[in-house]
Amino acid sequence: MADPDRRRLLEWIVWLGAGLFGAIASVPLVGSVLDPVTRGRRGSRRGFVRVARLEALGVGEPRRVQVVSEAIDGWIRAPRRPLGAVWLLRKGGERVRAWSAVCPHLGCGIEPAADGGFTCPCHRSRFDGAGRRIDGPSPRGMDPLDVRVVRGEVLVRWARFRRGTSRRSEV
Amino acid sequence: MGVRSFLEDRTGLGRLVRGAVGEEIPGGARWAYVLGSALVAALAIQVLTGLGLMLTYSPGATTAWGSVYFIENRVALGWLLRGMHHHGAQAMVVVLGFHLLQVSLTGAYKRPREVNWWSGLCLLLLTQAFALTGYLLPWDQKGFWATQVATSILAVVAGDAARDLVVGGAELGTATVTRFYALHVAFLPAALVGLFALHLYLFRRHGVTPPPRADLSLRARFHPDQLLKDLAAGLAVLLIVAWLAVLSHGAPLDAPADPASEYPARPEWYFLWLFVLLEHIGGRSQTLGLTIPAAVILYLFALPLLDRGEDRGIRARAPWVGSVVAIALGVVALTVWGLVADARDEALQAARAVADQRARRAMALASSGIPPEGASELLRRDPETRGPELFAEHCSECHRLGGRGGEKASELHFFGSRRWILALVKDPAHPDFFGHTKHRGMEPQTELGESALYAVATFLESQGADGREVRDMTRIPAGERIFRESCMDCHLFGHEGRATGAADGPDLRGYGSEDWIRGQLVAPDDPARYGESHEMPSFAEQLGPEEIEILVQFVRRERRAGVSLHR
Numbered sequence: 001m002a003d004p005d006r007r008r009l010l011e012w013i014v015w016l017g018a019g020l021f022g023a024i025a026s027v028p029l030v031g032s033v034l035d036p037v038t039r040g041r042r043g044s045r046r047g048f049v050r051v052a053r054l055e056a057l058g059v060g061e062p063r064r065v066q067v068v069s070e071a072i073d074g075w076i077r078a079p080r081r082p083l084g085a086v087w088l089l090r091k092g093g094e095r096v097r098a099w100s101a102v103c104p105h106l107g108c109g110i111e112p113a114a115d116g117g118f119t120c121p122c123h124r125s126r127f128d129g130a131g132r133r134i135d136g137p138s139p140r141g142m143d144p145l146d147v148r149v150v151r152g153e154v155l156v157r158w159a160r161f162r163r164g165t166s167r168r169s170e171v
Numbered sequence: 172m173g174v175r176s177f178l179e180d181r182t183g184l185g186r187l188v189r190g191a192v193g194e195e196i197p198g199g200a201r202w203a204y205v206l207g208s209a210l211v212a213a214l215a216i217q218v219l220t221g222l223g224l225m226l227t228y229s230p231g232a233t234t235a236w237g238s239v240y241f242i243e244n245r246v247a248l249g250w251l252l253r254g255m256h257h258h259g260a261q262a263m264v265v266v267l268g269f270h271l272l273q274v275s276l277t278g279a280y281k282r283p284r285e286v287n288w289w290s291g292l293c294l295l296l297l298t299q300a301f302a303l304t305g306y307l308l309p310w311d312q313k314g315f316w317a318t319q320v321a322t323s324i325l326a327v328v329a330g331d332a333a334r335d336l337v338v339g340g341a342e343l344g345t346a347t348v349t350r351f352y353a354l355h356v357a358f359l360p361a362a363l364v365g366l367f368a369l370h371l372y373l374f375r376r377h378g379v380t381p382p383p384r385a386d387l388s389l390r391a392r393f394h395p396d397q398l399l400k401d402l403a404a405g406l407a408v409l410l411i412v413a414w415l416a417v418l419s420h421g422a423p424l425d426a427p428a429d430p431a432s433e434y435p436a437r438p439e440w441y442f443l444w445l446f447v448l449l450e451h452i453g454g455r456s457q458t459l460g461l462t463i464p465a466a467v468i469l470y471l472f473a474l475p476l477l478d479r480g481e482d483r484g485i486r487a488r489a490p491w492v493g494s495v496v497a498i499a500l501g502v503v504a505l506t507v508w509g510l511v512a513d514a515r516d517e518a519l520q521a522a523r524a525v526a527d528q529r530a531r532r533a534m535a536l537a538s539s540g541i542p543p544e545g546a547s548e549l550l551r552r553d554p555e556t557r558g559p560e561l562f563a564e565h566c567s568e569c570h571r572l573g574g575r576g577g578e579k580a581s582e583l584h585f586f587g588s589r590r591w592i593l594a595l596v597k598d599p600a601h602p603d604f605f606g607h608t609k610h611r612g613m614e615p616q617t618e619l620g621e622s623a624l625y626a627v628a629t630f631l632e633s634q635g636a637d638g639r640e641v642r643d644m645t646r647i648p649a650g651e652r653i654f655r656e657s658c659m660d661c662h663l664f665g666h667e668g669r670a671t672g673a674a675d676g677p678d679l680r681g682y683g684s685e686d687w688i689r690g691q692l693v694a695p696d697d698p699a700r701y702g703e704s705h706e707m708p709s710f711a712e713q714l715g716p717e718e719i720e721i722l723v724q725f726v727r728r729e730r731r732a733g734v735s736l737h738r
Contacts, residue, residue: 007395010395010396010399011394011395013395013399014394014395014398014399014402017399017402017403017406018402020406021212021215021402021405021406021409022215022219024406024409024410024413025215025216025219025220025255025409026219027248027251028220028223028248028249028251028252028255029219029220029222029223029252031223031246031247031248031249031251031252032223032224032226032227032242032246032247032248032249032252033223033226034247035226035246035247035248035249038247039245039246039247072540074227074229074237074238074241075237075238075240075241075245075537075540075541076234076237076540076541076542076543077539077540077541077542078542078543079542081543
């Protein structure tokens with residue numbers, strides 16, 4: 001064991017072996033850490049959900065309603081759970097528009113503004129009554145959602161959108 | 172100045188590491204010294220996999236089982252993570268046993284290493300605490316019932332207050348899971364770090380214990396000479412643990428904890444010897460079963476004070492070595508005894524089979540999501556599992572199923588099917604039907620003739636049919652005609668028929684359907700059913716709507732088994 005080169009080599013083997021041990025023992029840990037990325041997104045897209053009765057909506061008055069539907073959260077399957085909120089605006093007759101109440105800027109909840117439009121209380125983004133951006137940090141107007149009116153019931157197809165980008169895309 | 176020398180100059184870390192691992196080993200490096208390091212390797216596996224489990228595990232009576240199921244079946248490599256943690260724990264116990272045996276057989280606990288021996292024994296007890304707390308965390312039947320037993324023993328030994336303190340209340344529940352979790356991932360690890368540091372420091376202070384006749388002029392350095400061997404041992408432990416985890420594809424998960432169920436509770440195999448002591452040797456007093464292990468622990472603690480001679484040779488210490496060997500053999504023998512006794516216990520094996528069946532069923536149900544109310548609802552809401560249980564609990568006192576059960580009311584196997592109805596109309600007073608009831612109004616209808624009865628039975632069977640059944644449609648209109656002509660003097664059909672004051676045959680519209688069975692369960696005294704002559708209690712108060720539904724489905728399944736389907 002006097003040979004210093006041999007000794008040096010053995011020292012390196014020890015360090016390498018320790019690294020190998022750590023690497024193998026960490027495999028399942030790394031797997032579960034990376035799980036949310038490797039498992040793939042499930043996407044927020046889902047079917048139409050009943051949110052209101054048409055006759056409960058006054059023409060020209062924005063109404064905030066909750067979207068309640070089946071939700072899968074980890075291992076839990078909840079039959080009815082609030083997914084988010086929607087702004088509805090009845091234009092007259094069966095014509096209803098819907099926007100996600102999630103601000104396209106950083107995801108705060110959009111509120112109605114005194115001027116008939118909408119505003120985000122977190123960073124003062126403002127939108128007009130048609131959901132178009134007026135000013136503030138939001139990169140785009142409010143995110144519209146598909147609406148259907150079936151036998152006097154208002155149905156909305158809930159979706160989530162990528163935030164902070166000027167181009168609108170579902171996530 | 173290079174980066175390396177800069178860092179060394181400012182931190183001195185390199186010198187610290189060299190100082191920590193560069194010591195000389197009198198007598199040279201040996202394979203015999205690797206057990207302590209193998210234990211460190213097992214501990215490292217537990218830490219790394221434990222951290223991974225913490226990312227997903229959710230302590231709580233309603234969430235724990237679901238999160239463990241999720242780790243096993245959904246999280247990437249989650250099965251490997253949990254499998255390695257499970258087998259790593261066993262490896263820890265096994266290696267610890269050998270480490271303890273080696274130190275005690277070679278007399279390494281002698282002066283000046285007494286304190287290190289004691290810190291090691293404390294680490295052993297700490298490991299048991301890890302095992303006990305970790306066993307409960309999945310909140311499955313196995314962990315629940317084992318903990319129920321362990322904490323009951325605690326109450327016997329130390330009083331109810333001590334048990335409540337550990338359990339977090341009077342009963343096992345969410346507070347127990349959070350407490351055990353906090354112990355398992357924070358309190359015990361903190362204690363472990365402190366004790367392990369002391370153990371390691373004392374080991375460095377006194378060095379290895381070379382064999383009595385070792386050539387001490389041989390010199391080697393810990394790094395790399397001994398570390399190389401230690402590392403090989405550590406890698407061997409790791410590979411064995413990983414291999415076992417792959418073989419078992421994860422770790423066992425029993426059905427979700429259910430305090431109302433029956434379960435053949437058994438501790439993990441390394442606690443089995445304690446179980447045997449309590450169960451088979453201690454008898455009813457439990458004192459002996461608890462005194463023996465306590466005495467063993469105390470004896471081990473006292474060993475360095477009793478065995479005080481300078482000579483560490485085995486022959487000079489025969490009584491002490493003998494006592495340790497006797498203890499080890501005793502533990503092994505008791506464990507084997509327990510295993511053999513359990514394997515031969517047919518009742519236990521049968522209960523085990525039922526438990527395994529429930530576990531498989533819970534897994535199958537969980538694959539389509541777990542309700543927010545918790546995993547225990549999986550089986551409680553499952554007609555296949557709960558139906559027979561509810562029937563046994565509430566119905567079998569009077570009703571029979573395939574000839575087994577009570578003798579006060581009708582046989583429900585094939586209830587509402589054509590063959591069942593046909594047998595009834597031919598002999599209503601048969602014990603399978605109204606023979607043991609107060610209901611005696613119905614005469615055998617044999618004078619109608621076999622063919623007419625067949626048609627009537629076919630018609631009545633069709634009353635309970637759902638959309639999935641394909642029936643012999645040709646006989647139904649004839650059956651209905653005969654029924655209306657010959658049966659409605661006594662029977663109702665959708666509230667029509669049955670002259671006032673006539674015999675009180677029940678309304679047969681929808682006979683055997685879900686609504687009919689549900690009505691019979693909640694309102695058997697309805698005048699449109701058995702009215703005055705009813706003897707069946709109403710279950711509207713006794714059972715919740717979900718349980719009523721499960722019973723309805725259960726009886727429907729019996730009906731479906733008898734329904735003759737046509738192509």
